[in-house]
Amino acid sequence: MNRIFCFSGTGHSIAVAKFFADSLKTEITDISQDMAIPYTQSEISIVVFPVYCGNIPIPVKSVLPKINSKFFVLIATYGRISTGNVLWESSKLVNGTIIAAEYVPTGHTYLNEPPEFDVDILKMILLHIEHPKEIILRKERKGILPVIFPNFRSRLGIKIYRTADCNNCTLCEKNCPMQAITEGNIDKRCIRCLRCVKNCPKKALKVSYNPFLKKYLKHKRETEL
Ligand SMILES: Cc1cc2nc3c(=O)[nH]c(=O)nc-3n(C[C@H](O)[C@H](O)[C@H](O)COP(=O)(O)O)c2cc1C
Structure with missing residues:
Protein backbone atom coordinates (compact mmCIF):
# COMPACT_ATOMS: atom_id res chain seq x y z
CA MET A 1 0.00 0.00 0.00
CA HIS A 131 9.67 1.22 -10.66
CA PRO A 132 11.22 1.72 -7.21
CA LYS A 133 14.99 1.93 -7.22
CA GLU A 134 17.29 3.39 -4.59
CA ILE A 135 18.74 6.85 -5.24
CA ILE A 136 21.65 8.45 -3.40
CA LEU A 137 21.20 12.06 -2.36
CA ARG A 138 24.02 14.54 -2.42
CA LYS A 139 24.63 16.82 0.54
CA GLU A 140 24.14 20.44 -0.51
CA ARG A 141 25.71 23.62 0.75
CA LYS A 142 23.62 25.34 3.38
CA GLY A 143 23.99 28.96 4.50
CA ILE A 144 25.26 29.58 8.03
CA LEU A 145 22.13 31.49 9.10
CA PRO A 146 19.65 28.59 8.75
CA VAL A 147 22.08 26.45 10.76
CA ILE A 148 22.58 28.83 13.69
CA PHE A 149 19.17 30.55 13.73
CA PRO A 150 16.72 28.09 12.12
CA ASN A 151 13.76 30.51 12.04
CA PHE A 152 15.70 33.76 11.75
CA ARG A 153 13.98 35.30 8.73
CA SER A 154 10.39 34.56 9.73
CA ARG A 155 10.93 35.24 13.44
CA LEU A 156 12.32 38.69 12.77
CA GLY A 157 10.30 39.50 9.70
CA ILE A 158 6.77 38.39 10.53
CA LYS A 159 4.31 39.48 13.21
CA ILE A 160 0.87 37.94 13.49
CA TYR A 161 -1.72 39.90 15.42
CA ARG A 162 -5.35 39.54 16.34
CA THR A 163 -7.91 42.21 15.45
CA ALA A 164 -11.24 43.09 17.06
CA ASP A 165 -13.00 40.85 14.49
CA CYS A 166 -11.95 37.76 16.48
CA ASN A 167 -14.99 35.95 17.93
CA ASN A 168 -12.92 33.47 19.98
CA CYS A 169 -13.98 30.47 17.88
CA THR A 170 -10.58 28.84 18.76
CA LEU A 171 -10.18 27.33 15.28
CA CYS A 172 -6.68 28.82 15.12
CA GLU A 173 -5.77 27.01 18.37
CA LYS A 174 -6.99 23.70 16.96
CA ASN A 175 -5.23 24.19 13.62
CA CYS A 176 -1.87 25.37 14.94
CA PRO A 177 0.79 22.67 14.25
CA MET A 178 2.90 24.00 17.14
CA GLN A 179 0.14 24.38 19.74
CA ALA A 180 1.40 27.96 19.99
CA ILE A 181 -2.00 29.69 20.38
CA THR A 182 -3.88 29.97 23.65
CA GLU A 183 -7.05 32.08 23.86
CA GLY A 184 -6.04 33.91 20.70
CA ASN A 185 -2.56 34.76 21.97
CA ILE A 186 0.40 33.51 19.97
CA ASP A 187 3.48 32.45 21.91
CA LYS A 188 7.13 31.94 20.96
CA ARG A 189 6.62 28.39 19.68
CA CYS A 190 4.99 29.91 16.54
CA ILE A 191 6.86 29.04 13.34
CA ARG A 192 4.95 31.63 11.23
CA CYS A 193 3.53 29.07 8.83
CA LEU A 194 0.43 31.33 8.62
CA ARG A 195 -1.98 28.42 8.80
CA CYS A 196 -3.97 30.30 11.46
CA VAL A 197 -4.15 33.43 9.30
CA LYS A 198 -5.25 31.52 6.21
CA ASN A 199 -7.95 29.51 7.97
CA CYS A 200 -9.46 32.17 10.22
CA PRO A 201 -13.17 32.32 9.24
CA LYS A 202 -13.43 35.94 10.41
CA LYS A 203 -10.14 37.07 8.81
CA ALA A 204 -9.34 38.36 12.29
CA LEU A 205 -5.64 37.43 12.20
CA LYS A 206 -3.38 39.75 10.25
CA VAL A 207 0.28 39.69 9.33
CA SER A 208 2.70 42.56 9.37
CA TYR A 209 5.93 42.15 7.41
CA ASN A 210 9.21 43.76 8.25
CA PRO A 211 10.01 45.92 5.17
CA PHE A 212 13.52 44.43 5.05
CA LEU A 213 12.12 40.92 4.67
CA LYS A 214 9.78 42.00 1.87
CA LYS A 215 12.65 43.79 0.17
CA TYR A 216 14.93 40.76 0.54
CA LEU A 217 12.33 38.38 -0.90
CA LYS A 218 11.47 40.66 -3.81
CA HIS A 219 15.14 41.20 -4.60
CA LYS A 220 15.80 37.43 -4.54
CA ARG A 221 12.81 36.87 -6.79
CA GLU A 222 13.84 39.53 -9.30
CA THR A 223 17.41 38.28 -9.51
CA GLU A 224 16.16 34.71 -9.99
CA LEU A 225 13.78 35.53 -12.87
C1 LIG B 1 8.09 30.17 7.74
C2 LIG B 1 8.40 30.15 6.27
C3 LIG B 1 9.71 30.06 5.85
C4 LIG B 1 10.00 29.95 4.49
N1 LIG B 1 11.30 29.81 4.10
C5 LIG B 1 11.58 29.64 2.78
C6 LIG B 1 12.93 29.43 2.36
O1 LIG B 1 13.87 29.36 3.15
N2 LIG B 1 13.17 29.30 1.04
C7 LIG B 1 12.16 29.36 0.11
O2 LIG B 1 12.45 29.25 -1.07
N3 LIG B 1 10.89 29.51 0.49
C8 LIG B 1 10.56 29.65 1.80
N4 LIG B 1 9.26 29.80 2.20
C9 LIG B 1 8.20 29.66 1.19
C10 LIG B 1 7.60 28.28 1.26
O3 LIG B 1 8.60 27.28 1.27
C11 LIG B 1 6.67 28.03 0.08
O4 LIG B 1 5.81 29.09 -0.11
C12 LIG B 1 5.92 26.73 0.32
O5 LIG B 1 5.40 26.28 -0.89
C13 LIG B 1 4.83 26.91 1.35
O6 LIG B 1 4.15 25.70 1.50
P1 LIG B 1 2.91 25.52 2.46
O7 LIG B 1 1.83 26.48 2.01
O8 LIG B 1 2.50 24.11 2.23
O9 LIG B 1 3.36 25.77 3.86
C14 LIG B 1 8.94 29.95 3.53
C15 LIG B 1 7.62 30.07 3.97
C16 LIG B 1 7.34 30.18 5.32
C17 LIG B 1 5.90 30.28 5.75
Missing part, protein backbone atom coordinates in the same frame (compact mmCIF):
# COMPACT_ATOMS: atom_id res chain seq x y z
CA ASN A 2 1.19 3.51 -0.82
CA ARG A 3 0.62 6.42 1.52
CA ILE A 4 0.90 10.19 1.23
CA PHE A 5 1.91 12.32 4.21
CA CYS A 6 1.79 16.09 4.10
CA PHE A 7 2.52 19.09 6.23
CA SER A 8 1.29 22.39 4.83
CA GLY A 9 0.96 25.88 6.27
CA THR A 10 -0.99 27.72 3.59
CA GLY A 11 -1.88 24.95 1.13
CA HIS A 12 1.02 24.95 -1.34
CA SER A 13 2.33 21.56 -0.28
CA ILE A 14 -1.22 20.21 -0.04
CA ALA A 15 -1.74 21.12 -3.71
CA VAL A 16 1.29 18.97 -4.60
CA ALA A 17 0.17 16.15 -2.31
CA LYS A 18 -3.26 16.22 -3.97
CA PHE A 19 -1.66 15.58 -7.34
CA PHE A 20 -0.22 12.32 -5.95
CA ALA A 21 -3.43 11.47 -4.11
CA ASP A 22 -5.42 11.80 -7.35
CA SER A 23 -2.85 9.93 -9.45
CA LEU A 24 -2.43 7.07 -6.98
CA LYS A 25 -6.01 7.05 -5.64
CA THR A 26 -4.80 7.40 -2.07
CA GLU A 27 -5.77 9.57 0.90
CA ILE A 28 -3.48 12.24 2.37
CA THR A 29 -2.45 11.95 6.02
CA ASP A 30 -1.90 15.32 7.71
CA ILE A 31 1.34 15.18 9.67
CA SER A 32 0.98 18.54 11.36
CA GLN A 33 -0.49 16.87 14.40
CA ASP A 34 1.99 14.25 15.49
CA MET A 35 -0.55 12.03 17.21
CA ALA A 36 -2.73 11.82 14.10
CA ILE A 37 -0.36 9.33 12.43
CA PRO A 38 -1.27 5.67 12.36
CA TYR A 39 2.12 3.93 12.19
CA THR A 40 1.16 1.10 9.91
CA GLN A 41 3.72 -0.28 7.46
CA SER A 42 3.36 0.89 3.87
CA GLU A 43 5.22 -0.04 0.71
CA ILE A 44 5.91 3.50 -0.51
CA SER A 45 5.45 6.68 1.53
CA ILE A 46 5.36 10.01 -0.27
CA VAL A 47 6.12 12.84 2.14
CA VAL A 48 5.37 16.39 1.02
CA PHE A 49 6.35 19.44 3.06
CA PRO A 50 7.64 23.00 2.58
CA VAL A 51 11.11 24.43 3.10
CA TYR A 52 10.97 26.89 6.01
CA CYS A 53 13.96 29.20 6.38
CA GLY A 54 16.22 26.69 4.66
CA ASN A 55 15.11 23.96 7.10
CA ILE A 56 12.64 21.13 7.58
CA PRO A 57 9.57 22.47 9.47
CA ILE A 58 9.68 21.37 13.12
CA PRO A 59 6.47 19.26 13.01
CA VAL A 60 7.85 17.31 10.02
CA LYS A 61 11.20 16.72 11.70
CA SER A 62 9.60 14.94 14.62
CA VAL A 63 7.28 12.80 12.49
CA LEU A 64 9.69 11.60 9.76
CA PRO A 65 11.46 8.94 11.91
CA LYS A 66 8.10 7.50 12.93
CA ILE A 67 6.80 6.71 9.45
CA ASN A 68 7.03 3.00 8.85
CA SER A 69 7.76 2.33 5.18
CA LYS A 70 9.94 0.29 2.86
CA PHE A 71 10.45 3.08 0.30
CA PHE A 72 10.30 6.87 0.57
CA VAL A 73 9.62 9.69 -1.86
CA LEU A 74 10.54 13.08 -0.39
CA ILE A 75 9.09 16.27 -1.87
CA ALA A 76 10.01 19.70 -0.53
CA THR A 77 8.07 22.67 -1.91
CA TYR A 78 9.80 26.04 -1.73
CA GLY A 79 9.21 29.65 -2.68
CA ARG A 80 12.14 29.97 -5.10
CA ILE A 81 14.39 31.65 -2.52
CA SER A 82 16.54 28.86 -1.06
CA THR A 83 16.29 25.16 -0.28
CA GLY A 84 19.07 24.70 2.27
CA ASN A 85 19.97 21.03 2.47
CA VAL A 86 16.48 19.91 3.33
CA LEU A 87 16.15 16.79 1.16
CA TRP A 88 19.44 15.32 2.32
CA GLU A 89 18.61 16.14 5.95
CA SER A 90 15.17 14.54 5.71
CA SER A 91 16.62 11.45 4.01
CA LYS A 92 18.76 10.96 7.14
CA LEU A 93 15.67 11.01 9.36
CA VAL A 94 13.60 8.31 7.66
CA ASN A 95 13.91 4.57 8.11
CA GLY A 96 13.64 3.26 4.58
CA THR A 97 15.09 3.45 1.08
CA ILE A 98 14.80 6.74 -0.82
CA ILE A 99 13.53 6.17 -4.35
CA ALA A 100 12.89 9.81 -5.32
CA ALA A 101 13.53 13.23 -3.82
CA GLU A 102 12.71 16.55 -5.42
CA TYR A 103 12.47 20.25 -4.64
CA VAL A 104 9.30 21.61 -6.21
CA PRO A 105 9.29 25.39 -6.77
CA THR A 106 5.97 27.05 -6.05
CA GLY A 107 4.62 30.39 -4.86
CA HIS A 108 6.07 31.98 -1.73
CA THR A 109 3.68 32.25 1.22
CA TYR A 110 5.05 35.66 2.23
CA LEU A 111 4.72 37.07 -1.29
CA ASN A 112 1.07 35.97 -1.45
CA GLU A 113 1.80 33.91 -4.53
CA PRO A 114 -0.52 31.13 -5.66
CA PRO A 115 0.40 27.44 -5.15
CA GLU A 116 1.39 26.82 -8.78
CA PHE A 117 3.88 24.12 -9.68
CA ASP A 118 5.23 22.27 -12.69
CA VAL A 119 3.24 19.06 -13.13
CA ASP A 120 5.99 17.56 -15.31
CA ILE A 121 8.32 17.31 -12.28
CA LEU A 122 5.66 15.33 -10.45
CA LYS A 123 4.94 13.09 -13.44
CA MET A 124 8.62 12.12 -13.46
CA ILE A 125 8.32 11.13 -9.82
CA LEU A 126 5.34 8.89 -10.63
CA LEU A 127 7.69 6.90 -12.88
CA HIS A 128 10.05 6.35 -9.93
CA ILE A 129 7.09 5.15 -7.90
CA GLU A 130 6.14 2.63 -10.59
